[in-house]
Amino acid sequence: MQANRSKNTKPELLVRAALREAGLTGYRLHWKKAPGRPDVCFPGRRVAIFVHGCFWHRCPHCSPSRPKTHPEFWEAKFARNRERDGRDSALLVSAGWTVIVVWECRLRRAVRERTLAELVEEVRRAREGMGAPRVVEVGSPGAWRFRRLRARRRSRRR
Numbered sequence: 001m002q003a004n005r006s007k008n009t010k011p012e013l014l015v016r017a018a019l020r021e022a023g024l025t026g027y028r029l030h031w032k033k034a035p036g037r038p039d040v041c042f043p044g045r046r047v048a049i050f051v052h053g054c055f056w057h058r059c060p061h062c063s064p065s066r067p068k069t070h071p072e073f074w075e076a077k078f079a080r081n082r083e084r085d086g087r088d089s090a091l092l093v094s095a096g097w098t099v100i101v102v103w104e105c106r107l108r109r110a111v112r113e114r115t116l117a118e119l120v121e122e123v124r125r126a127r128e129g130m131g132a133p134r135v136v137e138v139g140s141p142g143a144w145r146f147r148r149l150r151a152r153r154r155s156r157r158r
Contacts, residue, residue, distance in 0.1 A: 036088025
């Protein structure tokens with residue numbers, strides 16, 4: 001696990017590049033004063049962006065594989081990660097922050113543009129003070145699309 005980076009990952013770099021390209025600068029990286037140390041943080045406007053890796057944070061969209069060895073350890077670890085993510089988001093929202101979550105799989109080439117455009121729009125909306133503090137998951141497929149993708153995967157496996 002030592003080789004797995006926690007900072008400056010490719011998905012995180014993609015998000016930061018999109019923010020710079022949209023002219024949204026002035027953010028802090030891994031700001032220690034915010035609960036959970038968001039990957040990208042706009043302290044003045046209280047916007048926190050978490051870029052979650054699908055494997056470590058157990059993505060609800062792509063259902064990543066589970067390790068075969070030591071399943072009890074991994075289940076406990078994944079549960080702790082999910083619990084920590086929820087706790088950090090709740091602390092930020094209760095403190096008046098808007099929390100934006102970007103999943104690694106939503107930054108793949110096929111859906112990257114749409115996800116990053118939605119991210120930029122959410123950051124602009126939050127920076128302009130529109131809307132109450134909340135948790136926003138950008139790039140998520142609609143429920144109807146998610147079911148269709150899952151059905152397509154099942155048919156490929158057969």
